[in-house]
Amino acid sequence: MTDELDLLRRANPVPDDGHRFGDGPLGDQAERRLARLLSDPGTGRRPLLPAGRRPRLAWALTAVAAVAALVSVLLVGGPAATPAIAAPRPLSVVADSTPVPLERLAERAAAAGAEDATAARRGTHVQSWSLGMSDGEPPVTLPQERIVRWTPDGRHTELVVATDPRHPGRPVLTDEGGEPRLVDDGRVTGRRTFPPSWSDAPPAAHPPHDPTRLRAYLAETANDPLRTTPELLDAAAQLLDNWTLGARESAALTRLLADAGGLRPTGRVTDRLGRPGQAYVYDNAPGVRHMLILDPSDGAVLGLEETFTTDQPEYGVRAGDVMQYRAWIR
Known part of the structure; x- marks a missing residue:
């Protein structure tokens, strides 16, 4: 996926080995002029740079300043509310691919569940891209990875890392400290250990594997009767x-x-972690399009994407911008 920084890097307006920016030896004409200036005590002026050197240096500094300004605009936005560099584009369905009815995938999931007795495990591993918005500021999408692990004695740990699998090794935009800034890929932005805790209420309680009971469990988790598909x-x-x-x-x-x-x-579709999936879209919610990505072999949920369908200029977002994306890793 190409973003603005990719284009900037490929353009490379100030290469390290560019002949116009080097400090090479002086030419014959420059050497003679420098010698005359140094041997004339009556000029009262400090020696000047050889002919041609000052324009080249000024051009180079101007180019560097322009690059820095462009990167600044890409990071924090400008008058035209340039999208943040970390913002993912909506996933695209592979052209001419055959949609699989959700009913058929549910049947595959039931068959897989009948053969596999693996129990649910408390804890999660999820990578997410969430859009932060505020009045008067351009939106910023923050990619992160969160891993939560529980121990048999009821303790659990949470590790949050700034990372973007689309660009491994590249700097990552984060809001660590309350302000959007770039950090190194893999930077730990949160590490917490919690004391033992137990609860019989969702979502702490073990989720049931009966659809009717699971629906009641989810309603209690959300404190909502779940009247709509987005809910x-x-x-x-x-x-x-x-x-x-x-x-x-x-x-x-x-x-x-x-x-x-x-x-x-x-x-x-191919999800943001490179996994094959089947996409299911709900586009009847006002202003938001939901795309659910399921594993085509067993129906497991791989990801969920929410995309704006209308412009919201007060927040600097346009139709087609991704509001949030989550990819769960089993």
Whole structure:
């Protein structure tokens, strides 16, 4: 995926080895002029740089300043509210791919759950891109990776890392300290250890693998009756932010999504972690398009993307900008 910094790097307006920016030896004419200036005590002026050197230096400094200004605009925005450099573009469905009905994928998930008795595991591993918006400031998309692990005695740890798998090794935009800034890829921005805790209420309670009971569990988690498909999708995301599902729990969730209605199969996609998936779109919510990405083999949820469908100039966002994307790793 190409972004503005990719284009800037390839253009490389100030190369290290450019002949116009080097400090090479003086030419014969410059040497003679310098000798005359140094041997004339009556000039009262300090020696000047040889002919041609000052314009070259000034041009180089101007070019460097222009590059710095462009990078600054890309990072913090400008008068035209340039999108943040970290902002992902919406996923695209592979042309001419055959959509798989969600009902069929739910059947595959049920078959996988019948053969695989792997239980759900408390904790999660998720990579996300979330858009931060405020009045008068350009939007900033912050990519991060979060890993939560629980121990048998009820303790758990949370590790948050600034990283963007689309550009491994490249600097990452983060809001560490409350201000958007660039940090090194893999920079740990949060590390916490929590004391033992137990609860019988969702989402701490073990999720059921029966669709009806799972729906009640999700409603309690979200404190919402889940009347609409977007509400169900939000509750499913909360579940996956707390648990890594086993095959049976995953099958129950896929069945709930299939029965919810409104999720239109659109075809094959490659998600932001390079995994093959089937995309299902819900575009009946005002102002927002939801894309659900499922594993084509067993129906497990791989990711969820939310995209603006209308411009919101007060926040500097346009139709097609990604509001949030989450990719769950099993």
